[in-house]
């Protein structure tokens with residue numbers, strides 16, 4: 001017998017290892033065994049039609065993941081041995097890494113929890129297997145990131161107490177609330193929110209230009225875990241697209257439900273990614289591409305092509321995508337201006353762009369930047385020179401949905417602040433945009449219960465009712481926060497540069 | 504109307520034969536390099552053939568090994584032992 005005939009081909013192997021793994025239960029009705037996969041209204045007539053196009057099976061999964069881990073940890077070891085923390089472009093860069101550790105790494109853990117729930121919750125064994133792989137992947141991402149950051153923690157501020165800061169920092173409710181919103185929905189909405197909207201449509205903007213930016217700025221640790229995680233991400237994205245197509249193919253009644261989820265989670269994801277765009281535009285001393293350019297490539301080109309493909313199922317472009325595209329010239333500047341004013345209340349440093357960076361921003365963002373944002377930075381620079389570095393004295397009002405400080409402006413007028421209000425059960429709720437207001441108004445009973453950190457802080461529920469009390473409760477020291485220039489990180493970096501210049 | 508599919512790979516020696524194979528088999532492929540990675544765009548359809556990779560590599564190649572260098576992709580996927588295809592169907 002020829003060698004090839006003895007071996008199973010890919011799809012035979014996939015069939016054998018992902019099908020027939022379970023049975024019709026008799027002691028308990030199936031609806032009790034799988035209590036959560038119907039209430040959202042999604043109708044599935046044949047779970048067997050669900051296929052992983054990569055046809056990944058458990059044996060191959062372990063083999064590839066072990067190989068990825070071996071490579072990753074070999075590089076992390078050499079990062080430590082070779083003092084690679086000294087090879088980054090500039091210590092300002094590390095504040096982007098701090099945002100990652102404080103804001104993104106906890107999402108990996110949240111994803112791990114969420115996919116464990118799906119790995120139990122879906123009735124179809126094929127989809128359950130794919131979700132179980134993903135749960136293990138997400139735990140791996142969480143662990144490798146903590147390991148990578150542990151090295152920076154030996155030298156720089158802002159990398160300690162990652163678990164406490166995740167739970168307590170007001171500004172980290174921006175990423176945290178995204179996942180908690182998804183996890184408190186049903187399994188089909190969760191997977192649409194995470195695997196499709198976040199991972200397929202939007203994380204290319206996070207992992208590709210930003211991790212490429214880490215490479216450009218000499219950060220071998222982040223580059224390595226970033227691309228290693230992203231290699232799993234292609235599988236996650238594919239799971240997202242397949243599950244969305246699967247829902248659309250299984251029953252026409254699913255189409256309007258999926259459309260509403262796409263509308264909601266596109267907007268929530270877009271809002272969250274504004275933070276990543278700000279890291280790209282302001283926190284990478286050596287630039288790879290601007291947020292505007294990344295938006296054009298990964299949304300206007302690749303994202304729109306994806307929606308063109310989904311049109312045959314009756315899916316249209318997500319609501320408010322025009323606003324997102326219109327905002328590409330302003331969102332990162334509005335965001336950075338906000339972080340700049342509040343960094344004394346975070347475990348981050350901020351600074352004003354230098355002359356060269358200002359030129360780059362003018363070139364990337366043109367007239368709007370020159371007219372609106374550059375003068376603002378110049379004004380703050382004057383204050384700084386007079387010894388009056390500008391910080392806000394109070395915490396901001398944040399959006400009841402995306403939890404971002406309400407710094408946004410009207411889509412057709414970047415000089416006019418927007419704050420939209422919905423009233424529900426006698427209470428007023430503020431939102432940053434039409435997109436977030438739509439989300440609130442669709443499920444007011446859910447969002448009226450959202451935990452809004454600044455409100456909790458001023459009610460005295462977070463160590464006391466003043467900013468000082470709160471900072472103590474958060475365990476942020478003066479040295480961890482505020483202006484970059486003159487900070488401990490800045491001083492250490494200058495010392496290393498001086499030493500390097502001497503030899 | 505935007506219609507590209509794409510594949511992004513780590514810019515490592517392991518990925519070189521894969522990149523070369525894609526360029527050889529897809530006339531309209533456009534290779535974009537940025538630090539640490541290579542993104543290849545192609546209108547509507549992009550194919551990676553096992554045989555072409557094996558020619559470039561000079562030894563046997565298992566298509567599933569792209570999981571070790573893959574960063575991201577966009578498009579519907581069809582994969583068997585011989586071909587890995589990304590496509591949009593509109």
Ligand SMILES: [Fe+2]
Nearest residue numbers: 108138141229
């Ligand atoms: Fe992840």
Ligand SMILES: [Fe+2]
Nearest residue numbers: 111199233236
């Ligand atoms: Fe993921």
Ligand SMILES: [Zn+2]
Nearest residue numbers: 399402432436
């Ligand atoms: Zn909002």
